[in-house]
Amino acid sequence: MDGDPGVSVGGAALLTGALVAVALVILYTIRLGAPPWPTMPRAARRLLAVLPERIDGEILDLGCGWGGLALALAARYPGRRVMGVELSPVPWAVARLRRLAGRLDTLEIRRADLHGVDLSRAGLIVCYLHGAAMARLAERMLREAPPGCWLVSNTFALPGLTPVARHPVDDVFGTTILVYRLPERDGDQANAV
Secondary structure (H helix, E strand, O other), X not given: OOOOHHHHHHHHHHHHHHXXXXXXXXXXXXXXXXXXOOOOHHHHHHHHHHXXXXXXXXXXXXXXXXXXXXXXXXXXXXXXXXXXXXXXXXHHHHHHHHHHHHOOOOEEEEEOOHHHOOOOOEEEEEEOOOHHHHHHHHHHHHHHOOOOOEEEEEOOOOOOOOOOEEEEOOOOOOOEEEEEEOOOOOOOOOOOO
């Protein structure tokens, strides 16, 4: 056998780990119906620019993927608790490592199904989810999120709610940042105010 046997064993372990990671990403992409696609830098800058100055309540990044936007939210709102939620294990692990490297004490990265996360203390919910997930989230928000809660979505609309603002990103994908605000619970929940 030529060369250092430790190098070939280490190389094989690294290759095996990479293949397992790729397989997990593919498996969870099929399971969840969408890949862990990150918010592109131009869209992230636009999204951060249109956020309210002050947020009352927790900040949730639902489907936080690799954690880039969750980190930016924690930096943008240093006094607020920010929770990134991701079910896919590989992006979740990367997001956790990024959180540790960033040393942001107010940021939590949780591995969980975003459809089971408590919305009752949310002041801002940020997401980049596909249409079916947005429809399910819209129903939950109307039932569970507090009045006045903000929701900011990358590209995909919340069915049944009217955005208070639309911010085109002017990129090759035709991205639009949609901003919603939950109405008071007075029976008219068809539109955000």
